[in-house]
Amino acid sequence: MFDLDADRGHDAVLAKTGLTVEKLRGAPAGIVVEGAAQYNAQAATHDGRPRGYPTPTGKIEIYSERLLLAGYRPLPGLAVKDLLPVDANFPLRLGSAKSVAYCHSQHRNIDSLRRLVPDPVVEISPEDAAARSIVQRDWVRIRTRSGEVVARAAIVPGLAPGAVFGQHGWWVDGGDGTPYDRSHPLAANLNGAIGTERADPVSGSIPLRCSWCEIEKSEQGPPPSWHVPRSA
Numbered sequence: 001m002f003d004l005d006a007d008r009g010h011d012a013v014l015a016k017t018g019l020t021v022e023k024l025r026g027a028p029a030g031i032v033v034e035g036a037a038q039y040n041a042q043a044a045t046h047d048g049r050p051r052g053y054p055t056p057t058g059k060i061e062i063y064s065e066r067l068l069l070a071g072y073r074p075l076p077g078l079a080v081k082d083l084l085p086v087d088a089n090f091p092l093r094l095g096s097a098k099s100v101a102y103c104h105s106q107h108r109n110i111d112s113l114r115r116l117v118p119d120p121v122v123e124i125s126p127e128d129a130a131a132r133s134i135v136q137r138d139w140v141r142i143r144t145r146s147g148e149v150v151a152r153a154a155i156v157p158g159l160a161p162g163a164v165f166g167q168h169g170w171w172v173d174g175g176d177g178t179p180y181d182r183s184h185p186l187a188a189n190l191n192g193a194i195g196t197e198r199a200d201p202v203s204g205s206i207p208l209r210c211s212w213c214e215i216e217k218s219e220q221g222p223p224p225s226w227h228v229p230r231s232a
Contacts, residue, residue, distance in 0.1 A: 038124040090212035105169030122151040139218035146195040150179040
């Protein structure tokens, strides 16, 4: 862990290029590194044959012999028994995606980015919003069998009724008075509403695109807008 010294860690990653963090900091306009990337490395010959890909056949495999030998299905498939059953208490299918303003779960404390997307949102169709007396920017609760999280409603024309989409990566506290402030830690973290009892045996992936949920208008009144201090 390089004694928790990030610069030493980055220096180790950069070593093959001959660069260091110190050199990069001394050249804020950038440094040109000589050399070229080989984009078709699989075509390079080895012992008179194309090197290929790191698979038993040397090709890009759809049918996986390695998965078969490990006791798994060699081709992707969907078993009906793996589908989450429909529940009348949770009529909406919940998906999730990342916000383009941030990098995965990072950077939510950068002022300029936070001004673009100050709060987590959940996208909902006009039909589903009207049925629940939800208007644009309302605070709502997303409830599933596993838990609940809060978000602001984003009514999206053209979104299929019955489908809603939350935002991944909200682990930070909101402003005082919001439903995810310091008195409600992780209240906006979508992980709190996604069950982990079912998972793909190979990748470990959980139902990030197919959980059943209900969305309700929050009982909390309109909170103050999330304020980001201006910086130079």
